[in-house]
Amino acid sequence: MSVVLWIPLVGPLAFAGLSLLLRGSALRRFVGVAASGAVLVSGLLLISTVLNGAVPTSGGGMLRADALSAYMLSVVGAVGLISTWGGLSSAASSRTRTAAGYEALIALFLAAMSLAVLADSIGLMWAAVEATTIATAFLVGHHRTRHSLEAAWKYVILGSVGVAIALLGIVLIYAASVGTDTPTLSWLLLSQSGLGLDPALITAGGALAVLGFATKSGLAPMHSWLPDAHSQAPAPVSGLMSGVLLSVALYAILRIQSITNLVIGPEFLRTMLSVGGLLSLFVAASLLIRQRDYKRMLAYSSIEHMGLMAIGVAIGPAALPSVLLYILGHGLIKATLFVISGRILKVEGTPMISDVRALLARRPGLAVPWLIAMAAIVGFPPFSIFFSEVGIIMAGWAAGLGGVVGAALVLLLVIFAAFTRLTVQMTIGAPPDGVAFTPDYSAHGPRLPIILALATTATVAFVAEPVGTLLLQATAVLGGSN
């Protein structure tokens, strides 16, 4: 099975090369979809292997897929598939040279993210996360307008400085391991107890590494690149960044936490992540109330959800299955929303909420899926985000973090109200009098990925076998007994 570990790395790279070679072919537009498909299929294969009790490794132990890695790889593939398939470009526009670079960079991004979750080395994981900055820089600046250039510059500077801080942390963690018998960066070895790692170096290293990866996962106060980048990037790229990049950065934090917990206990990172999480919820709440741009609205929603996930990580093992389910649910729904937002932007020609009115009456083909996905993102059952949020809050209460989850609940309520108001503004209501219109039932793009994403998130929380088992196994990997 160890060959499967190479498919999500080599497959997308091969497709990226193909995209550059297929001159003027309309087939090129399927490169992103094919790359995501390769990642998803190998993720599912690895999950089935892991559930049978095996842990595939390859490349001299550099690549390794335990339950957590296999699950994250499947999330990368699934979110990638929804984003790229939903945002499929037209045959005509895919013949240009910019389209070739665009598709190749998307495939490169997917390969880098797969490497980040499969690498059994904090260093290699770091290099892969930094490589995504490189792949997404030109994707954010794809439209080549003043705004997208500004967003791309801020994204690359803040992203690489943040990731450089993480590198400093990783260097200190390595320095701590040099004092032991086996100098290593493998988190498998580092997260074994009894190594005798230097607590002072691990504290400083862990704090810096978490701070760095928190920048990449959009936690306040290092979030300022996120709304700009998400609002200026093409819709499928926004979906990929929100659903994949932020989640993989959170995965990195989970891995670092499993190392620091053994040496210095959970309290230190718990405080850091709780503060970051609450601050993110606060920033999202205060900027969502008066939001005017619907793509920025979705970006702040990502900050909100990452904040709540960070609180879940702070709570510890009891909340981790909910956090992992959250990563999947948020990724799929956010990719769907960004894809639909891209279509609304294309047909309406404006990103302003106030200019898009009565969408349900005028364009039911777009408004109906938009409303369903909005209901899912604010946390209505039966969508899995509801169960994740309830799971995190219950676990926090049981773990004695009642104050933190109480404050989070209040902020969630504010965000819920703001979201409802903005969505109602866009969709409900009658068009202005005297303007003749015919309802537009077209979905302006493939319907199937949207239906698949919504159906998956609506049912996944009810599937105890194998989803529940997998989530518990993944939590056990991180040192939790629950």
Place this chain on the structure above:
Amino acid sequence: MFETFYPQLIGLCTGALLLTSALMVWRHSLLASIRLLGLQGIALAALVAVIGIAEDESELVFVSLLILTVKGLGLPWVLAHQSKASIKQIQESPRLNPTAALLAVTLLTILSYVVVSRVFGLGDTTTGHAAPIGLAMVLIGFLLLISRRRARSQLIGFLLLDNGIATIAFLTSGGVPILLEFAISLDVLLVVLILHVFAGRMRTKFGGTAVDQLRELHD
């Protein structure tokens, strides 16, 4: 013979690293900053070579050659790769005046000595004794990133930050594994190339590379 010179050689290399960092804050001309960055890359390569010879690790000598090509020659060449006449005219007008900036550099250096000796307790070996220099370079890099207005000057701040991290890595643990060293160098090189391209696009779109103009996106 080498053992007697070893602490002095380490001191010389790290001293050169700190001196170039401070000069980068002091000088406002872009070309001078780029040349200082090249010198700093050479000093870093020398430091790695000295540690490699002292620890008798041929791998580190190879890494030192890699650093010399990437940081000492490659990156400065990329940054200076436009007509010398136009780059000579680029003068930075930073938010801090030179006196205040140099004072800040002094304070940051003292701060990093305090932090490293108190928190990490690394002061017992020759290399551990020099480790605060790396942290000081990281902090000075941040200072440049915050106080400079031009896109390319910010880029130099980022590279100084990266050099600082590399210095800490070599002084505390003799460097990270070599495969990782490759990956990191490649990543940094690509980030610099991307930012360089963006700085070029910025000049055509905004008619200048002052980062202050990037104020259109906000809530």
